[in-house]
Every structure is written in structure tokens, then in C-alpha cells.
Amino acid sequence: MCLAVPAKIVSIDGDYAETEIAGVKRRISIALTPEASPGDYVLLHTGYAIAVIGEAEAEETLTILEEIASLSEVH
Amino acid sequence: MKFIDEYRDSRLARGLACRIAQRSTKTITLMEFCGGHTHAILRHGIRQLVPRTVEMRSGPGCPVCVTATADLDKAIALARLPEVIITTFGDIMRVPGSCSSLQKERANGADVRVVYSTVDALEFARANPERPVIFIGIGFETTAPTIAAAILRAHKERIENFHVLSLNKLTPQVMKALLDAGEIKLDGIICPGHVSVIIGSHPYEFIPRDYRVACAISGFEPLDILLCIDTLVEQIERGEPAVEIAYARGVKPEGNKRARQLMEGVFETCEADWRGIGVVPGSGLRLRAEYRRLDADKAFSVNVAPPREIMGCRCGDIIRGSATPLECELFTKACTPETPVGPCMVSGEGACAAYYQYGVPPDLPGA
Ligand code: SF4
Numbered sequence: 001m002c003l004a005v006p007a008k009i010v011s012i013d014g015d016y017a018e019t020e021i022a023g024v025k026r027r028i029s030i031a032l033t034p035e036a037s038p039g040d041y042v043l044l045h046t047g048y049a050i051a052v053i054g055e056a057e058a059e060e061t062l063t064i065l066e067e068i069a070s071l072s073e074v075h
Numbered sequence: 076m077k078f079i080d081e082y083r084d085s086r087l088a089r090g091l092a093c094r095i096a097q098r099s100t101k102t103i104t105l106m107e108f109c110g111g112h113t114h115a116i117l118r119h120g121i122r123q124l125v126p127r128t129v130e131m132r133s134g135p136g137c138p139v140c141v142t143a144t145a146d147l148d149k150a151i152a153l154a155r156l157p158e159v160i161i162t163t164f165g166d167i168m169r170v171p172g173s174c175s176s177l178q179k180e181r182a183n184g185a186d187v188r189v190v191y192s193t194v195d196a197l198e199f200a201r202a203n204p205e206r207p208v209i210f211i212g213i214g215f216e217t218t219a220p221t222i223a224a225a226i227l228r229a230h231k232e233r234i235e236n237f238h239v240l241s242l243n244k245l246t247p248q249v250m251k252a253l254l255d256a257g258e259i260k261l262d263g264i265i266c267p268g269h270v271s272v273i274i275g276s277h278p279y280e281f282i283p284r285d286y287r288v289a290c291a292i293s294g295f296e297p298l299d300i301l302l303c304i305d306t307l308v309e310q311i312e313r314g315e316p317a318v319e320i321a322y323a324r325g326v327k328p329e330g331n332k333r334a335r336q337l338m339e340g341v342f343e344t345c346e347a348d349w350r351g352i353g354v355v356p357g358s359g360l361r362l363r364a365e366y367r368r369l370d371a372d373k374a375f376s377v378n379v380a381p382p383r384e385i386m387g388c389r390c391g392d393i394i395r396g397s398a399t400p401l402e403c404e405l406f407t408k409a410c411t412p413e414t415p416v417g418p419c420m421v422s423g424e425g426a427c428a429a430y431y432q433y434g435v436p437p438d439l440p441g442a
Contacts, residue, residue, distance in 0.1 A: 001137070001424055002217040029194055046191065048194075058078060065090065065298060
């Protein structure tokens with residue numbers, strides 16, 4: 001029930017936003033993430049965006065994972 | 076899909092698994108608090124990727140599973156009131172109370188509607204102004220702000236026929252109750268990712284400080300969970316338990332302030348009854364006095380007989396992490412997803428449903 005999926009904000013209309021999830025359009029509430037803007041990815045939970053996904057943090061995590069994988073390949 | 080596929084890369088997963096195996100010398104027990112994590116761990120075969128030194132237990136993080144029978148009975152009694160429309164998330168429909176379920180009540184003529192969002196529940200209230208619409212509010216900190224948002228909106232827009240039965244529950248408080256009970260010795264906790272999106276990492280700080288138990292917050296893709304396990308193993312091997320965020324793209328240390336303000340403005344904490352755990356002080360949320368009119372507990376009075384528990388079902392033990400579904404005699408026999416006996420088999424996040432779907436224990440067909 002705490003499931004949340006990434007959704008891309010297409011446009012904003014007050015407290016609501018049009019989003020796209022795997023090609024499907026859905027209108028969601030952004031009352032909990034007023035900072036969300038078009039182009040952002042948000043975590044969508046029961047019709048509400050609960051967080052704007054940090055793209056820089058996502059990149060950073062993947063860089064760390066790459067480093068770990070390349071170290072383990074050396075062994 | 077972006078932010079999903081990258082975190083399922085098998086080469087990166089092998090790299091992480093390799094590092095965990097190199098680091099792990101002590102035999103440890105980790106608990107994944109969240110039912111979503113239990114499902115992801117079994118679905119992606121994470122247990123097979125981590126060394127035998129790492130034992131994993133499921134915890135109480137399934138909101139439907141932990142809802143007490145007495146509270147289900149109350150929801151069922153509300154559904155029987157004339158004119159009432161019950162709105163609720165789907166999972167709870169099939170969970171048995173003492174002698175009925177919301178699904179049975181609907182078959183008997185009660186008006187029960189499954190909604191995807193509290194926005195939809197509020198729409199029902201707007202569309203049916205002459206009938207009371209009660210939303211059964213079940214969930215942890217992830218969901219509570221969305222319920223708070225609906226309450227606030229109903230209050231502002233004077234939607235007088237909208238009511239909420241608040242059965243919402245809080246995570247750090249029940250973690251404390253489990254640690255105080257000390258039934259199983261934990262070395263680390265995989266903290267729930269989407270609860271933490273809201274509350275941040277600070278509310279867990281008492282766990283390493285007072286109990287010397289390691290904490291790391293995890294996302295729900297296989298690489299997220301492996302990274303979280305790696306973080307926990309490192310903390311435990313060093314003997315320096317802490318709270319770390321292994322889900323940086325979703326969770327900030329301070330959480331989502333706006334969501335928390337909404338939740339704290341609408342709700343106050345109260346005691347809550349957890350299946351298998353009992354009453355935990357400060358672990359529930361009830362509507363503040365100014366929203367009293369919208370509180371289903373105050374607006375309707377229903378008589379509910381003392382609850383009767385389900386014979387033979389071990390959901391209570393499973394919720395505390397003291398048993399696995401394989402230890403329940405009904406598992407895969409009397410109890411399957413088609414004929415669920417207890418909530419841990421009904422709920423999409425329940426441990427029994429996860430073991431049934433992905434666990435492939437020896438007595439399952441195809442094993
Ligand atoms: S297998 Fe069924 S009866 Fe047994 S604990 Fe799980 S839900 Fe309860």
C-alpha cells in the first residue's frame with residue numbers, strides 16, 4: 001500500500017498535474033509537492049505526488065554502483 | 076521505464092552481491108519493515124544473492140495486515156448503516172473481520188466503493204450530497220498526508236457528508252514497540268522507502284542510539300535493496316550502527332515538510348491497536364478536534380461485539396517477524412490467494428501472499 005511509481009509531469013494546473021507513466025496519461029494531485037514543475041519526475045502514490053525524484057542523486061547512486069561493479073570484476 | 080530499469084541491472088547487482096559477500100563475516104538478522112520490500116526481495120531473488128550469514132525477516136509494514144480485527148469490525152458495522160457509502164482502497168475488502176468482510180457486506184447490499192485515491196472518495200461525497208460518504212483511512216505515513224489533504228479540502232469546501240475513519244498508523248513508534256519486546260534479536264532494519272519520503276531519516280535516530288541496531292532506508296528495486304543491505308552490513312561489521320539513506324533519489328533527511336505539516340495539522344497521535352502486537356501508545360492518528368465533524372468515529376455510533384480472531388492463522392506472529400508463512404499449517408492448504416484465511420494472504424503486500432507467489436516452497440506445484 002506504500003507503493004509509489006515514477007511519473008513524469010507534463011503540465012500543471014493549480015493543485016493538479018497531468019502526468020505520463022509508461023505512456024499512460026494520468027491526472028494527479030501535487031498538493032504535497034508544490035515545487036514540482038513540468039519535466040520533473042515525481043513518486044506517485046494513490047493519486048498524489050509525494051516527492052520530486054532527485055535526478056542528480058539518481059545519477060550519483062548509479063555512478064557508485066558502477067564503481068562497485070567494476071571493482072568486483074577486477075577480483 | 077526511467078528510474079526503474081536502471082535499478083534492475085544484473086551486472087550491477089552481481090557487483091553489489093560480491094561486495095556484500097566480501098564484507099560479511101558476522102551472522103546477522105535484518106528485518107525488512109515494509110511489505111513492499113518483502114515482495115521485492117522474493118520477486119527478485121535477493122535472498123539467493125546475499126550470503127548465508129545474512130538472515131532476513133519480514134516485519135509489520137503492511138497496513139492492511141496490521142489492522143486489528145476490532146477495527147475491521149467497526150468498518151463493517153459502518154457499512155451496514157442505512158444510506159452510507161463506504162469508500163476504501165481495494166486490499167481491505169476481502170480481509171475477514173470477526174464474522175464478515177466489506178466484500179461480503181457489499182454482496183449483501185451495502186454500498187462499498189473501491190477508490191484509487193482520496194481525491195476520488197471526495198468526489199463521491201460531492202456527487203452524493205444527500206448521503207454520508209465514509210472513507211476507511213488505512214495506511215502509514217506515506218498515505219496519511221493524502222488523507223489529511225482530503226480532510227482539509229472537505230473542511231474548506233464544506234463538504235459536510237464526507238467522513239474519515241482514521242486507522243492510520245505510524246512506523247517509528249511500532250519499531251520501538253518491537254525492539255522493546257525483544258522477541259527477535261535484530262542487527263539491522265531495512266527502513267521503508269516511501270514512509271521515509273515523508274518522515275525523512277531523523278525519526279529513526281533513536282534506533283542506533285538506544286538499541287545499537289543499524290538502519291538504512293531502501294527503495295524498492297533490486298539494486299536499491301542490495302545497496303541497503305550492503306550499507307547495513309558495513310555498519311554492523313564496523314560496529315557503528317547509524318541511520319543512512321540508501322534511496323537518495325527519493326528520500327531527504329528532512330523528508331517532505333509540506334506533507335508532514337498537512338498530516339500534523341489535521342491529525343494528532345493516539346494509541347493504536349496492531350494485529351499481533353497489541354495497543355502501542357502514540358502509534359495511531361486521529362482527527363484533531365477542529366475536524367471532529369468529519370471524524371466517522373464521532374459522527375456515527377456503532378455497536379461492535381468483542382472481536383473473534385481467525386482460528387489457526389499466524390498472521391500475528393508473521394507481523395512481528397517471529398514466524399514465517401512456512402510455519403503456518405494453513406499456508407498453501409486451506410489458505411491461498413484464492414481462498415485467503417488471514418490478511419497476510421489477502422493483501423498485495425502481505426508476507427504470506429509474497430511467499431505464495433514467489434517463495435516456491437517445496438509443497439507448491441512446480442517446485
Ligand atoms: S498462511 Fe493464511 S492462515 Fe496462515 S498466517 Fe498466512 S494468512 Fe494466516
